[in-house]
Amino acid sequence: MSDQYGQGSAGQPPYGQPAAGQPPYGQPAQPQYASQEQPPYPQQAQQPYAPTPVVQPQYAQGQYAQNPYGAAYVQQTTVIVGPPRTNTLSIVAFISVWFVSLLGLILGHVALSQIKRSGEGGHGLALAAVIIGYVALGLTVLIVVGYIVFVLVLLGTVASVGSATYTS
Numbered sequence: 676m677s678d679q680y681g682q683g684s685a686g687q688p689p690y691g692q693p694a695a696g697q698p699p700y701g702q703p704a705q706p707q708y709a710s711q712e713q714p715p716y717p718q719q720a721q722q723p724y725a726p727t728p729v730v731q732p733q734y735a736q737g738q739y740a741q742n743p744y745g746a747a748y749v750q751q752t753t754v755i756v757g758p759p760r761t762n763t764l765s766i767v768a769f770i771s772v773w774f775v776s777l778l779g780l781i782l783g784h785v786a787l788s789q790i791k792r793s794g795e796g797g798h799g800l801a802l803a804a805v806i807i808g809y810v811a812l813g814l815t816v817l818i819v820v821g822y823i824v825f826v827l828v829l830l831g832t833v834a835s836v837g838s839a840t841y842t843s
Contacts, residue, residue, distance in 0.1 A: 759794065761795065761800070765786035765787075765800040765801035772804045776811035780804070783802070786800075
C-alpha cells in the first residue's frame with residue numbers, strides 16, 4: 676500500500692517510478708542474448724556480364740502513347756436500368772378485388788393480358804387479383820346457394836307445420 680503522498684511501503688518504489696532494473700516508461704527493455712560471434716557475409720562473386728540497359732521509348736510532347744497491341748481504346752459505359760414500370764391496371768385490379776370481387780377479377784385478367792404484350796411489371800399483383808377474385812366469387816356463390824337452401828328448408832318446415840291439424 677502507499678500512503679497519501681505516493682511513497683511506497685514495504686520496499687516498493689514511489690508511484691510512477693520504475694522498479695529497480697526496469698527501463699523508464701516509454702523505452703522497451705533490451706533483451707539480453709548470449710553474445711555469439713557471427714562471421715561477416717561472404718563477398719558475392721562479380722557477374723561476368725554487364726547488365727542490359729533498358730531503353731524507354733521517347734514520345735513527342737503533347738501526344739498520347741500508342742497502344743502497343745494496336746487495338747483502339749473503347750470507353751465502357753454503364754447504363755443503370757431500374758425495375759420495369761408497374762402496370763397501373765394491375766394495381767387497380769388488386770385494390771378493387773377487395774371491394775367488388777367480380778370487377779377485380781375482370782380487371783386482373785385484362786392487366787395480365789396487357790403485361791404479356793408490353794412486358795411491364797405487376798404480374799404478381801394482377802395474378803393475386805385474379806386468384807382472390809375467383810376465391811371470393813366461389814365463396815359468394817356458396818353463400819348464396821346456402822342461403823337459398825336455408826330459405827327453402829325454412830319455408831318447407833313452416834308449410835308443413837301450418838297444414839297440420841291438432842286434435843285435442
